[in-house]
Amino acid sequence: MRHMARMRRGAMTAALLAATMTCSLLAGCTRDGAIDDGRGRTQGPSQDQDSTPSSGSVLAVKIDNVRAARPQTGLEAADVVYAEQVEGGLSRLMAVYATRFPKVIGPVRSARESDLELLRQFDEPTLAFSGAQHKLLPLINKAPLHAQPPETASGAYYRGTDKPPPHNLYLRPQRLVGSAPGSAALTTGFRFGPAPAGGSPETSRTVRFPAARFTFTWSDSRQRWLVDMDGTPTVTTEGKKVAPATVVVQYVKVRASQFHDFLGNNTPYTETVGSGKAKVLRDGRAFDVNWARPSATDGTEFTTTDGAPMNFPRGQVWVVFAKA
Structure with missing residues (x-):
């Protein structure tokens, strides 16, 4: 089965490579090299429900x-929502779904080399993305994941009319992978439970990238952190405020990779294997913690300064990778 899956991924990559080479000759390539058609190991559920x-x-x-x-x-x-730095000091998100699928997700954009290391913690995850730097495509093919861009799963994607291309590509997840796998698929290493002793009162925390910023403000009424991005409240197209229960500011090494966008800007590589410091925001408090991920196939463990496991409350987790 793995051999057949790898053969399918090989065929997918060949098609993607051909499409990317064509894109380089035509107008309509996106700023980060994405393909565009011009038309526009500790487990626990993160949602408030029992483990399935x-x-x-x-x-x-x-x-x-x-x-x-x-x-x-x-x-x-x-x-889980991961926030990483990309070219020009901007940010991009990788959202991970296991307990439930919304009807639509997007806008979908291109993959980065760092994503491959980050996704090794899961058992052959499905990665939905739109294009990649053409030299990265062979690495995506070799990675233990199921790559599903529009070129291989066109029936699951569509172009919306609400935004101009390339910011209007959307995914219908159930058409791509069927039903949600359940919380046991979240092999992130996160632990869920009561808060440890200690921490400091925290009402707001801002994390800055060179050309982007995230602010998390504690809401007593919702018992959640309200997200602002670049000074604007983060609200979905359905009018729902994005409000995670836990925010992790994880300090990591961000280095230059071997890849560039078509303007020559280097693509940052975010190293998520190793160890370091982090801030965990929960229940209106900030906790100084240590993080450790020994290998790419491991989840990330967070411990308090006295070595005790750091528990998260049930609900969505945001992880912002800040430069150490």
Whole structure:
């Protein structure tokens, strides 16, 4: 079965490579090299529900996060949202879904090399994305994941009319992978339970990238962190405020990769294997913690300064990768 899956991924990559080479000769390529048609190991549920057996693996979706792409769709339903730095100091999101699928997710944009390392913690996840730098495509093919761009799953994607291309590509997740696999597929290493002792009162925390910023403000009434991005409240197209229960500011090494966009800007590589410091925001408090991910196939463990496991409350988790 793995051999057949790899053969299918090989055929997919050949098609993607041909499409990307064509894109380089035509107008309509996006700023980051995405293909565009010009038309526009500790487990626990992150949602407020009991743990359910896994019937598959997670769905990870690369989501556009420049101003022109907002408001996004389906972001509030993700179990985990990762925020990483991309070219020009901007940000991009990777939303991970396991416990429930919204009807629509997007806008969908291109993949990065860092995504491959980050996704190794899951068992052959499905990655939904739109294009990639053409030299990265062979690495995507070799990765233990199911790559599903529009070129191989056109029936699951559509172009919306609410935004100009390339910020209007949307995914219908059930057409791509069927039903959600369940919380047991979330092999992130996160632990869920009561808050440890300690921490400091925290009402707001801002994380800055060179050309982007995230602000998380505690809401007593909702018992959640309200998200602002680049100074604007994060609200989905359905009018829902994005409000995670936990925010992790994880300090990591962000280095230059071997890849560039078509303007020559280097693509940052975010190293998520290793160890370091982090801030965990929960229940209106900030906790100084250590993080450790020994290998790419491991989840990330968070411990307090005295070595005790750091528990998260039930609900959505945002992880913002900040430069150490």
